[in-house]
Amino acid sequence: MIVKRRVAIIAALSIAAMTALIVWKPTVLIYGLQAAGLYAAVAIPMGLVLGIVHIVNLAHGECMMLAAYAAYFGCKALGMDPLVAILPTAIVTAIFGWVVFQLTIRRALKAPELNQLILTFGLAIAFSQAINLIFTSQTYKMPLEYVSASMDIGDISFGVWSFVFVAVAIIFAYGLTFFLTKTMTGKAAVAVGQNPRGAAIVGIDVYRTYGLVFALALALVGAMGALFLTKSAIFPGVGSPFTMKSFCLIAMAGIGNIPGILGASVLLGVAENFLRAFRPTRDWAEIVFFVLIIVVILARSLKGRKS
Amino acid sequence: MKRGMFALAVLALFVGSAYAQGTIKIGGIWTLADITGKQGSAAAQLAVDEINAAGGVLGKKLELIVVDDEGKADKAAAAVEKLATVDKVDVFVGGMASGAELGKIPAFKKYNKVVMATGAAGSATVEKALGPSPESDFYFHLHPWDYNQGASYAEGWNAIQQKYPNIQIKKIFLAYEEGAFGKSSWDATKVLFGGDKRYTIDGASFKSALLGGGDYTAVLEAAKAFKPDLFIWAGYDADALPLLEQSKAMKFSPGIYLGAPPGWPIDFGASKLSPNVMLYGMWSTAMNNNNPSSAKFFKNYVAKYKEEPATYFAPLAYSAVYILADGIKAAGTTETTALVKALEATKYASPLGETITFKPSNIIKHQGITRQKILQWQNGEQQVIWPFEAATAAPVYPFPAWK
Amino acid sequence: MNRTASRIFALLFGVLAVTLPFFAGDYPLQVARNIMMYMALAITWDMLLRSGQISFGIAGLFGIGAYAAILSVVRAGMPAWFSILFAAIFAGGVAFVIGFLILRLRAMYFSIVTLALGEIFRIIIHNLHDFTGGPEGVVIQKGVVFGGKANSLYWLVLAGLAVAVAASTWFEKSKIHFALTAIRNNEVSAKSSGIDIFRWLLLAFVVTSAIQGLLGGIFVQSYGFATPDAVFSADFTLLPLAMALLGGVYSTTGPIFGAVLLGLVSEWLKLKIPYGHLVVYGIIIVVVILFMPQGLRQLVRRTPHGADGRSA
């Protein structure tokens, strides 16, 4: 009861805050949501891997970078639009993920947990530097007309293309939730994640499940890579900052809480854009990301101790 | 192109001992994973090959030994030590990021050999760390300092407004990336344009996509509210197109839209948004038409590496080697005092379109290039607008409003 | 037998480290300095890891120390020597204060929060332009210790490393070893043995942070500058971590092994493969961790998985 009332209060407060923002600084909300969509869409696949396979994939961002390069050169060669490349890229990266899992991560799963961390760190270096060697550090960007799609409300004009990330984030979050709670494979994956030993005893092939989850996550990363290409220029280091941000968002939402990543992203996206909208606080927008993460984690740990 | 790189790598490895007696050794330090360092080192090697083909210097061959600094101060310091003590190079060339350059300076000072620096624009740190003459006399800073760049832009815009009365600039907005590069641009802009009563200036920072940012909405909102005549962004190549696309989406179309990145993305000129975007730079392929030195450099570079030089760091490094070679010829030795004296008399007609000489800057005694150029993307190519003596085209104004 | 091997190794290493300046040139000394810097950081990271806490905040504390040292010289005119000590005290003090907040957190949440704090330190330094020099950084024109002399700077970094090794040995040989190991294994039973968990974690966190700060101070005093990008670089977090893990954790010798391996490999590759050496570097990390899951220390010791082979 108490818990429910608190949720209701929080919901009411956030709706009130959002409404106030729409009236006062509509762009904060628009750009905040767009930023949040991108954060969440990239973080969700990492959350899936962390929640079930229990590894922090430090090469997460690099995987997206690889996908974006694959999509770019695929599109260039075939004259495709990156949007058309989403599905093929997802398939390619899923296969790539499966192979990487079988060749490397699988072998490290029995070792101490930290080994997986350092293994993926090594992979991240190898991936980004290999791309650097082949394609140099110069940036590539698809010139696309539709990414400048514009909308006017009153006297403000803003870009609408980035809302596509919001849509993708929602699809990822609810698609995955559906997959994990309603399908047999998904339920099995969750069971394996919660209790690998138990799952092995009842005859589930744990490594196969892990491999599939990893491949699924990379498929989502691949789809995001192609989509990311519409909006951003690509270069060897383009992915790495997303690893840390995603990791932070997942910690903020709580491990295993995939829809929570959406909430965390919205909070951070809007808060950042709120600070950016005012001259005195402009330069401090970045700090809010880290401060909020610490506050949320500390608050949750305090609450956890009380109960 | 791959083969060229490989050849260079092999050369750097094996040539060393073979020619030990009859060579003049140049130690090159760049960040090789970066396009600027990769092409800078390649261009320097091109210059070395050309000079050797023409008979070398003082009857000796030149030899370039390249070591990567990985953009890190400690690795850069190790690179200097290795070149100075293991390879026993006679002179140094290279440099790009100020952070790595700062790591080299203590070691450079220790060895007191001539350094021809192709990068490091940060006056607040690098120039300060070098210190005044005579302790920094060995250091020849080819690249302009940040304040040189600022001053030359102020000069350029004055000249352009005089020559083309239809171009009127009163309000300037600078969107600067939040790192050292953008911040020093902003500092220089504030000092140079802010002191001038004709201009009102404003600025805001953004996080470059290169450093994990890429969200330009807030900075463009601020710019749009300011309604500038001249909008400048100081960021990196990764920001170029996304920034334009976002500007179009937000219907922000200033009279002059200008970018000041160290390099531009591949195929930028092919974008429909690129026409009439202006830029700050030092060199463009258009200069091949009216500058023989540039044409020669370009032709030989493409012939050797099967790719076009993508940044001005390539001709800059190329020039650095020629300047050193000329200086050594004039001095008859690589001994520092004599070589410094000879280099002080340098007059080198560079592919960058200006004759390079060395003059004192705010702190150090040997500053090379001080002027940058104002260019414009026209029909997919960068055309030089100012300085007028190097101009390859007239400016198109205003920047077309989004249709 | 294990102990003797370890002692012989320590002795050889010590002798080599101390005599290096007498026969090596300036280049090997510079490389050794770079390696020893990361080695010391790797040891401090391992020291805290012995309590089970995985810190991602090394770069943050290193950076804080670096800025404490350089700003105390530039803004307050502190002597160079004292500024290095001040860096240690300052970083230790900061760790003491934030320790009260974050040492209740565990596992990934502790790691993330240390990472976030490091970023917060960096942003604060970055944004306080007038005091810290902002993104462009600060330089010390005069007053770099030893005026950049290779031998002396080598001794300075070696002294920093010696502090780390001494602290690590102290952690291994004293009751701290028992406290941290017990906490790492099981906090509940540690409490029942009378271990005040928070106190020991705070001790370990403050000591390791102070040494990280000290190393930051040594860094700025040997190069004469600090910029946010250089001293808060993620390398200072990730490389020590990789070194400790590749060498073998929960010991002093493991991180030393790992740092020597990665440090030499990275320098050697750089010269052998100017373009593309970082690819090989990444692959080496992957291969070593796959084939030597217990780290390089596995090579020296015979005891199988899970054993530490140490007796007090």
Add this chain to the structure above:
Amino acid sequence: MIKLKTENLTKRFLGLVAVNKVSFSMEEGEILGIIGPNGAGKTTFINLISGIIMPSEGLIEYKGTDITYMPAHERARRGIARTYQLIHPLENLTLIENVMVGSIFAKGHGLREARTKAEALCHELGLTGLDRDTSRLSIFEIKKMEIARALANEPEVLFLDEVMAGLNSDETKDLIAMVQRIALERHLAVGVIEHVMGVIRELTHRVIVLEAGELIAEGKYEEVSKNPRVVEAYLGGGTV
């Protein structure tokens, strides 16, 4: 002399009452059995007394001092020791080092003194091969090591949470004798949770019975085992 007592000790987890108003006391030299069906709150009760979790209400008094909210490590230092139902050997430490821990931290002994004391304790409990890693020990050895580690705290009150589980009958017999001797020699108050009623009957002087967090009976084992409420609780719970 009463060493430890609780009054109305209560613990609620998110509305669930795990321990409900339990009042009891333990005397010096007494071996007390704590029994009850699975989920009755026995371990929670010990956790409350040893300070691993904090009570929602009530009072815990140890040698006349209120220790209700005292941190666990402080209670350990004052003389409350315990073992755990799930064994917790400290991996990466040897057998002897495991035993030393209690002596070092609860009693503040130096390493050398702690080692001497730990050796004596191990000797007393019949543990040999003291420099072995815990991964090489048998279950019986681990159980004895856990008791030794608790004893290294030099406690006045000792709780043993299912130490007999997983042992064969000879080992169980050994351990029962050992516990009785220890309690007698050191004037300990010992609290024992056991599922095997034979052990309780043989080992304890007195038992308390918990069901659904409430204390439902108290007295000698023979009396309590005939108590209708206890019988019903066990039948309902399924295990006797």
